[in-house]
Amino acid sequence: MTSISVRRLQKELTEIQNEGCPVGINLLKADDFQTWFFTLEVMGDSLYQGEAYTLMFRFEPQYPISSPAVQFVVSHDKQAPIHPHVYSNGHICASILGSEWSPVLSVVAVCVTLQSMLASCKKKERPPDNDRYVRTAPDNPKKTVFHYDDDTV
């Protein structure tokens, strides 16, 4: 028996391949059922116009009961968007990735949410505690207990 999580991911992947992703979201790499990469662009009029970012998804065997670990990829040629909820190491403070995760959400749904989070941004800035957090942040953002204090996005 193949696990529920693999079958569910397989279905999501098939749908992406057959139907495509929403505008601005593209599947970059999905070679296994543990780590997937997407590119994310904000369409239309926004502070992030013309910028492309890379998202990394990591799945646990309990997916979709447990949320995926989602972060922006930061490397020599890739940066995390400058946003009040995105740390410079790529970690994202968004409730749907933590306490507000629901098993009916999907990878594409998360991408769309993050896209709209960027689109609605009023001012490009890092979170106030960026330096302190980045210095001590764990590798996996799921190990961070975020405090969600902004309901506006």
Added chain:
Amino acid sequence: MNLMDVPDPTDFPVESTAPGLRSLDGSFRCDICGELYDAPVTISCGHCFCSACIRTALANKQECPSCRKVANEAHIRSNPVLEMVISDWNKARPFILGLLKNKVFSPNAQDNGISKKRKRSSARLSSSDAVITGTSRVTLPPSPSKRHRAKSKSETPMEITTLSSDSDEGGPSKPSGHALKSNDLVECPICAKRVNYSQLNGHIDNSCRDTTTNKSSAEGWSKILGGTKTKQKGKHKSKHSDSDDEYPLPIQSYTTLKDRQLKDMLQQYELPVTGDRPIWEQRHQRWVTIYNANRDKSVIHRKAKAELRRELKSWEEDLAKRKKGADHTLVDDPISYQITHKDEFAKLIQTARANKERKSSPITASSPTDLASSPSDPLN
């Protein structure tokens, strides 16, 4: 990557080619696992999921995954009508796909029943690594469940009319003329179980779920009160009979249980006690989930306990296998982590010591706190 043939709504053509079919197939699927509903249940908000899926989700968080309304296990009600719809769709689906693909009837395109999807998926996995699209799928023998139901439908009204036309005295009789006493055992026309004749009507009214009336009150009490050690042994033995589907298993709060008790609980259901305490808890929790989910199916679709045990075993093996892989990506090897982050640890220790000397400043309530970071950092 090992691509499998996992059926999903996109097997059907788009709306313009085959109106409604793709979304119909989507409507028959659980939003959690994406499979056609397996033991469909509804919760108080009306949303529908596979029993096992929603039970697992509610154990994690007590809200409806779709609308976030508060929900708990007690709200779960089985949905036999939808179960029947799914059972029929399982048969119609490959047939319709076959029609769409070939526009001709081919007997091979039939069946492919997903009520046996767990079995089927493994069979399919071993059969090929390639993606099989559309119709040419592994053919399984047709499920007999439908015939069973049709038979029961035709028989039930006849029996009822016979019974109601009978006078009270002398006892009711079967059409054959053979007189039955009230405590004679007769076969229930629906579930084929042997039931006391006098209780047959009640049994059918109860949707073939047994009432406790045919058991001695002492036995009933021992079940409620847990009974003595010897009584439990007896109960344990009766686990193989059909009647033990009577009640759902309670969800345990494992922290209050001693190892011994937890082991007993596993052995009570003939589950292995290999591994350590977290494994036992995980095993028991999953057992309760699949046991209760199996109860949410109508009687004819229920699986035997032995089959549930096999499913539990493969679930455990799969989880262990995936966990191994996932740990590799999610958690670094602690030794190498210590080596690569040596400087950071040194800095943290230094900061902590400095803090201690200053008799620790009040903890700042800033947004992210993680296990590795020091609660207050004066250098920042």
